Every structure is written in C-alpha cells, then in structure tokens.
Amino acid sequence: MRLAELSRRSGVSTATIKYYLREGLLPPGRQINATTAEYDEEHLRRLRLVRAMIQVGQVPVAKVREVLGHVDDDSLGRSMRLGASLWALPQVPEPDEEDEYVQAAHQEVAALLDRLGWRNAKLLAAISPAYRSLVVAVAAFRRLGYDWGVEQLAPYAELMHRTAVLDLDNMETHPSEAERIEFAVLGAILNEPLLQALHRLAQEEETTRRYGFA
Template sequence: MRLAELSERSGVSTATIKYYLREGLLAPGRQINATTAEYDEEHLRRLRLVRAMIQVGRVPVATVREVLRHVDDDSLGRTIRLGAALWALPQVPEPDAEDEYVRAAHGETEQLLGALGWSNAQALVTISPAHRSLVVAVAALRRLGYDWSPELLMSYARLMHQAAVLDLDFMETHPSEAEKVEIAVLGAVLVEPMLQALHRLAQEEESARRYGFE
C-alpha cells in the first residue's frame, strides 16, 4: 500500500506517519522510485502500536523508540525481551533505601514472593521496576498507618497471577515473537488501565449491593 492508503487505514495523518518514519518508530517502506515507497501489513500493525503508546498511553517519543528497540531485538530470549521492552516504559523513581518504611517494605515483599513461590520474581528484585513499584506502594501504606495485612496482599497477588496467565495465554495466540512482545507492551499501556477501571467499577457495584445508594 502507498502512504495515503496507510494513512487511511490507520487513521493517522500522512504528516504524522512521516514524522514517525523520521524518528525511527516505523521502518522505511519498500522504495518504488525516488519519491514513492510501499508499505505492508507489518507497517500498519506497528503504526497502530506506536499511535496507541503515544496518543493513549502518553508515552514520550524517545521512550517509544527505546521500547521498540527491545521489541525488535530477536537476539534476546522471550522473557528478557518482554522484560526489556516493559522496563523501558516510564517507571516510578528509586525509593530512598535509608527510609525505614522502604526497608521494611523490601523485607515484606521478599517474604511475600517467597510464600507465593515466585522464585523467578525473587531473582529480579534488584532490577525489576515492578518490584520497585510494589515496595513504594507498600511503604506508603505503612507510612500512612494502614493495616494492609500480608495475608490480604497475598490474596491480591494470587488474583494477579491469574490475570498474568490470561495475559500470556492471549499473547501466545499471536504468531511472531515481535507480535507477542507488542501485545505485552499494549497490555501495559492499555490493558492495565482497563483492569484498573474494571476494579473500580467492581468496587462501585459491590458498594451499591452492600450499602445501597443512600
């Protein structure tokens, strides 16, 4: 397809597509002559991913470029490739290691991972942004005096494991390695907000069932 058709099918303007091409977010099309290139379904799929990350996920262009670099790195095994792509997304800053609540949260999360039998997650605690986010959240709850018990946290973790199984089962329905990693990235950018919305809707529903609307 030519640039105009790519624009029409994707809903992205030709000017924006040209910008993405200049920024290296899309691979160049197959050159037909000095002024015309041809694009295929791979370009359309990648364009939709880029657009979702930038427009919906509000991910900066430089970060999108870094994420896509890992998506396309077929020298990596699937787990490392997935991790590298997801870790390139915006993350929470490193917490203060001297903070007593942060130290306690580190110990608590390590105990949680051990109790769950998540040995692979335990191996990544020093580098995983997800683990850092968990520590920051647990430390904040403790600092604010909320009695969020380890048992309750474990119940939530088990629910999240069920969600992770669904995530990877869906990811594995896509044929290529690049598509699988793209689906994981879209999950972080789009599905996580969807799950958060479902969680809040479920809270509203349960609140209404228990307490009515008075």
C-alpha cells in the first residue's frame, strides 16, 4: 500500500508517519521510484504499536526506539525479549533504600514471594523494576499506618498471578514471535487502564450488592 492508504488504515496523518520514518520508529517502505514507497501489513502493525506507546502510554520517542530495538532483537530468547521490552517502558520512582519503611517493605515482599513460591521472581529481585515498584507500594501502605503483611498481600498476589496467566495465554494466540512480543508491549500499556477500570466497576457492583444504592 502507498503512504496515503497506510495513513487511512492506521488513522495516523501522513506528516506523523513521515516523522516516525525519519526518527527510525518505522522501517522504510520498499522504494518503487524516487518519490513513491510501498508499505505492507507489518508497517501497519508497527505503526499501531508506535502510536499506542506515544499517544496512550506517553512514552518518549527515544524510549520507543529503545523498546523497539528489544522487540526486534530475535537473537534473544522470549523471556529476555519480553523483559527487555517491558523494562524499557517508564517505571515508577525508585525506592529510597535509606527509608525505614522501604527496608521493612523489602522484608515483607521477600516473605510474600517465599509464601507464594514465586522462586523466579525472587531470583529477578535485584534487577526487576516490578519488584522495586512493589516495595515502593508496600512502603507507602506502611508509612500510612497500614502494616499489611503476607496475610493481606498473598490473596491479591494470587489473583494477579491468575491475571498474568490470562495475559500470556492471550499472547500465545498470536501466530508469530514478533506479534507476540508486540502484543505484550501493547498489553503493558493498554491492559493496565483496562484492569483498573474493571476493578473500579467491580467495586461499585460489589459495594451496591452489599450495601444497596443509598
């Protein structure tokens, strides 16, 4: 397809597509003559991914380039490709390791992973942004006087594990490895607002079931 059709099918303006091409976020089309290039379905898919990262995820262009570098690196195994792609996305602030609540939260999270039997997550603790985000979140609870321990955290973790199983089952329905990794990156950006909205709606449903509408 030509640029105009790529624009129409993706809903992205030709000026923006040209910008993405210049920035190397989209591979060049097949040059037909001096002024015309031809694009295919893979361009369309990649364009959607770039747009989701920039417009929905508000990921800066340099980060998008970094994420795409990992998505396209088929020298890596699937876990590494997924990890590198997702870890390049913006993360929450790092924990302040001097903070007493952060130190207590580290112990709590370690105990939680032991209880859950999440051995891999424990092995990744030193390098995983998700682990550090969890420490920050648990420390925030503690700082406000809610000393949530393993008893309170474990049931939530089990439900989130079942959510992650669904995520990967959905990912595996995509035929090619490139599409799977792209789906995972999109999922990281789109799935969290979806889960948040479902969770809030479920809270309203459950609240009104228990206490009525008044």
